Amino acid sequence: DVKVTQSSRYLVKRTGEKVFLECVQDMDHENMFWYRQDPGLGLRLIYFSYDVKMKEKGDIPEGYSVSREKKERFSLILESASTNQTSMYLCASSLDQGARGYTFGSGTRLTVV
Amino acid sequence: GEDVEQSLFLSVREGDSSVINCTYTDSSSTYLYWYKQEPGAGLQLLTYIFSNMDMKQDQRLTVLLNKKDKHLSLRIADTQTGDSAIYFCAESWGYQKVTFGIGTKLQVIP
Numbered sequence: 001d002v003k004v005t006q007s008s009r010y011l012v013k014r015t016g017e018k019v020f021l022e023c024v025q026d027m028d029h030e031n032m033f034w035y036r037q038d039p040g041l042g043l044r045l046i047y048f049s050y051d052v053k054m055k056e057k058g059d060i061p062e063g064y065s066v067s068r069e070k071k072e073r074f075s076l077i078l079e080s081a082s083t084n085q086t087s088m089y090l091c092a093s094s095l096d097q098g099a100r101g102y103t104f105g106s107g108t109r110l111t112v113v
Numbered sequence: 114g115e116d117v118e119q120s121l122f123l124s125v126r127e128g129d130s131s132v133i134n135c136t137y138t139d140s141s142s143t144y145l146y147w148y149k150q151e152p153g154a155g156l157q158l159l160t161y162i163f164s165n166m167d168m169k170q171d172q173r174l175t176v177l178l179n180k181k182d183k184h185l186s187l188r189i190a191d192t193q194t195g196d197s198a199i200y201f202c203a204e205s206w207g208y209q210k211v212t213f214g215i216g217t218k219l220q221v222i223p
Contacts, residue, residue, distance in 0.1 A: 041215065090155055101161050103158070
């Protein structure tokens with residue numbers, strides 16, 4: 001079964017900490033995405049990558065960075081976590097231009113205290 | 114900018130049909146999607162339709178697209194309690210660009 005795996009289901013971090021969220025896919029997909037999901041706001045795109053070492057800003061990149069050193073792995077980095085970054089974070093991947101849709105991971109619920 | 118709108122909540126009785134509606138603004142949409150999210154989980158792709166199609170059927174799911182009115186619907190026949198979830202409409206309107214609606218919570222009453 002093809003998979004997108006996010007390393008943590010739940011995470012609690014302190015304000016100011018540097019936080020790494022990891023995502024790995026086993027489908028040899030070119031494209032990978034990071035979204036955050038908040039009640040009433042739906043899914044908002046943070047960053048995406050269409051190739052190794054390539055990255056593009058999404059709609060809300062402020063306070064985040066990403067790393068894609070290998071095709072299967074896409075990391076989201078919160079440089080200095082803040083309470084307004086408490087959210088559900090969803091990683092996704094897609095083949096080609098994503099016409100057949102995305103495959104999502106199970107999500108990481110991050111709480112910043 | 115691009116926008117996808119859905120109603121927030123739908124309640125149906127087990128065994129009835131559910132119809133979840135969505136409107137979108139971008140007339141250049143190429144694909145439209147329905148995703149399902151169960152509690153505590155990520156989104157699961159249910160089905161998608163190319164913009165030059167009017168209808169797509171897949172077992173209990175029927176997708177209808179009215180391109181003139183920019184309206185997409187998902188019909189679930191014989192709704193079961195396991196169908197209780199949040200359903201997201203999404204459109205793709207360019208290279209790797211996808212816009213999601215905020216989701217419709219479907220409650221199935223036994």
